Amino acid sequence: MGRPERTINMAPGFTVPSDYQVSIKPSRKVIRAEFNGETIAESHNVLVLQETRHAPTYYFPRSDVRMDLLIPSKHLTHCPFKGNASYWTLNVAGKSADNVAWSYEAPYAEAARISGYVSFYWDKMEAWYEDDVQVHVQTNANKSATANPLVDWLLSEAWDATTSRELTRRFVGRLNESGMDIVYLNVVIRTLHPLLAAIAYPWSRTEGKVTKLEASHDTIISDAFQNSPLAPIFAGSGGVRRWIDAASADEYPILADLRNDGATDYVGMPMRFSDGQTNVITLATDQEDGFSTENLGYIHEILPLLSRLYEVHAKERSAVTLMRTFIGKHTGERVLNGQIKRGDGEDINAVIWFSDLRNSTPLAESMSRTDFLIYLNRFFDGMAGTVVDNGGEILRFIGDAVLAIFPIDGDAKGTRKTGAEIGQACERAVNAARAAIAAIDETNQQQRADNKPEINFGIGIHIGDLTYGNIGIPERLEFTVIGAAANEAARIESMTKDLAIPVLISDTFANSYCGELKSVGSHRLRGVENHRELYTLPA
Numbered sequence: 001m002g003r004p005e006r007t008i009n010m011a012p013g014f015t016v017p018s019d020y021q022v023s024i025k026p027s028r029k030v031i032r033a034e035f036n037g038e039t040i041a042e043s044h045n046v047l048v049l050q051e052t053r054h055a056p057t058y059y060f061p062r063s064d065v066r067m068d069l070l071i072p073s074k075h076l077t078h079c080p081f082k083g084n085a086s087y088w089t090l091n092v093a094g095k096s097a098d099n100v101a102w103s104y105e106a107p108y109a110e111a112a113r114i115s116g117y118v119s120f121y122w123d124k125m126e127a128w129y130e131d132d133v134q135v136h137v138q139t140n141a142n143k144s145a146t147a148n149p150l151v152d153w154l155l156s157e158a159w160d161a162t163t164s165r166e167l168t169r170r171f172v173g174r175l176n177e178s179g180m181d182i183v184y185l186n187v188v189i190r191t192l193h194p195l196l197a198a199i200a201y202p203w204s205r206t207e208g209k210v211t212k213l214e215a216s217h218d219t220i221i222s223d224a225f226q227n228s229p230l231a232p233i234f235a236g237s238g239g240v241r242r243w244i245d246a247a248s249a250d251e252y253p254i255l256a257d258l259r260n261d262g263a264t265d266y267v268g269m270p271m272r273f274s275d276g277q278t279n280v281i282t283l284a285t286d287q288e289d290g291f292s293t294e295n296l297g298y299i300h301e302i303l304p305l306l307s308r309l310y311e312v313h314a315k316e317r318s319a320v321t322l323m324r325t326f327i328g329k330h331t332g333e334r335v336l337n338g339q340i341k342r343g344d345g346e347d348i349n350a351v352i353w354f355s356d357l358r359n360s361t362p363l364a365e366s367m368s369r370t371d372f373l374i375y376l377n378r379f380f381d382g383m384a385g386t387v388v389d390n391g392g393e394i395l396r397f398i399g400d401a402v403l404a405i406f407p408i409d410g411d412a413k414g415t416r417k418t419g420a421e422i423g424q425a426c427e428r429a430v431n432a433a434r435a436a437i438a439a440i441d442e443t444n445q446q447q448r449a450d451n452k453p454e455i456n457f458g459i460g461i462h463i464g465d466l467t468y469g470n471i472g473i474p475e476r477l478e479f480t481v482i483g484a485a486a487n488e489a490a491r492i493e494s495m496t497k498d499l500a501i502p503v504l505i506s507d508t509f510a511n512s513y514c515g516e517l518k519s520v521g522s523h524r525l526r527g528v529e530n531h532r533e534l535y536t537l538p539a
Contacts, residue, residue: 020293020301021294022051023049024047024050024059024113024114025050026045026047027048029130029131030132031044031046031130032128034126035125036092038093040092041066042064043060043061045064047117055122058119059117059118060120061118065101071089072088073099074236077102077238078270080239080241080300083241084104084106084239085102085103085104100124101120102119108241150302153174157174158171158306163313164187165201165210165212168203169203180291182205183262183285184261184283185202185203185282187281188230188279189310190234190277195217197217197220204261227252229252230280230282234280236278239268240267241266242255244265248266258284262286263284264284266283267282267283267284268280268282269299269303271303271307273307283299347467347468348468349408349465350425351425351429352461352466352485352489353392353404353405354460354493355402356400356402357400357457358457358497360399379440380402382436383439383440384402385439386439387406390428390432391406405481408424429461430461433503443455457502458494458504459493459496460504460505461489461503462489462509464485466486488525492506499523499534501520501536503536505534505535505536506535507532507534509535510533517535518535518538518539
């Protein structure tokens with residue numbers, strides 16, 4: 001990697017630190033490993049790798065391994081000071097063990113001696129022999145009395161961070177307190193979100209703080225991302241490590257930036273969640289000799305536990321995102337705050353919005369399924385999108401209809417609503433209706449240009465008292481609104497067909513709205529006893 005020479009204390013390629021140690025040296029014994037009664041590997045040229053808090057690991061020359069019994073698998077792991085390991089599954093006479101053997105085909109310079117050698121998990125082989133004397137699994141070998149200082153940090157401080165951003169800030173602080181001289185660190189977490197593919201938490205010594213960056217799905221497929229060291233890690237090829245010099249700076253643009261900041265060594269490691277999701281953590285130091293084995297050993301050792309902390313935060317973000325996406329912002333907050341039982345809810349006063357697509361049945365029959373879904377989503381973009389943009393809450397998509405409310409400030413506090421608060425909710429609803437008309441009109445211009453059917457719709461707007469809560473069966477609940485006011489909004493919308501007016505508004509709403517509306521006369525609503533005066537937006 002172009003790394004300068006280092007002091008050798010124990011084995012070629014390794015400096016020996018005070019606590020976390022890695023060494024590679026020849027075994028003076030003949031080592032044999034058996035599985036299902038067969039000798040799988042036997043050699044007097046075995047290398048023994050010893051790593052702090054791990055059992056000694058035997059590495060066999062490939063010529064002394066029954067490679068005909070090993071089947072390559074897709075499993076990969078990464079070690080920040082050995083490199084990327086590829087794996088094999090062992091199959092002997094019908095008995096198999098998954099990912100029992102591994103090899104570092106192109107290890108980092110520190111571990112060059114084990115290049116191409118094959119190692120086996122102690123506990124996945126049936127028997128081990130040293131000079132024909134059987135030995136047993138050493139699961140607790142090479143324990144050090146000195147604890148990893150990052151473990152203490154995990155237990156005393158890291159678990160208390162309430163966000164990924166705060167956790168990253170504390171992690172960087174602890175690494176620098178431990179003398180690692182970090183100049184750059186970035187944690188990139190994939191996310192379950194309709195718009196975002198990942199969230200990154202980069203820190204640099206220059207900025208001195210952790211920022212939060214959101215990457216869209218388009219960003220992930222962009223050339224800039226594909227030419228970054230993150231791409232191969234996300235693709236499952238293990239980790240990346242580069243000594244930062246002129247050659248590596250040309251390979252990845254970020255390395256050129258880090259070189260300008262004085263960085264000497266860059267490490268990118270996969271950080272896996274319990275469900276197998278691969279995320280990435282990258283670090284750079286400006287220490288003259290780069291990261292020591294001790295430093296990387298400490299980080300690598302705590303990475304599984306650190307990833308669980310990030311996973312907790314990610315799951316919480318996903319829950320909030322899914323709640324907001326599938327049941328709405330205000331509704332999702334109520335569910336997350338504990339309103340989860342059937343019957344949970346409250347009485348509210350709100351503006352009710354009901355809109356519907358015209359001629360949907362004949363259009364669905366005349367169009368292909370794909371074309372109709374595109375048509376339907378264009379309607380929802382213009383209709384429901386403007387509701388959300390103006391502070392409304394989509395409660396349900398009922399086929400090609402939209403039920404929404406505009407909450408009145410004060411409901412969440414349980415306080416009495418003022419005329420100004422009610423007027424503001426009415427204003428948001430009218431603004432949404434005007435924006436919907438404009439959005440659909442713009443869409444229809446494109447529909448006409450493409451010789452496709454125009455989008456026609458009706459909107460009914462009302463205001464009244466509702467019950468806002470959970471209905472259904474215990475196994476399948478829906479958080480929605482029920483009440484006579486919701487039914488009236490639907491009846492008002494249905495009148496848009498009879499009157500050929502796209503937006504109709506109740507007299508109750510008109511009495512609370514401070515702006516100008518145009519009366520279209522008194523009309524009888526289906527299922528409502530008295531005639532109601534209806535209004536529409538002025539031209």
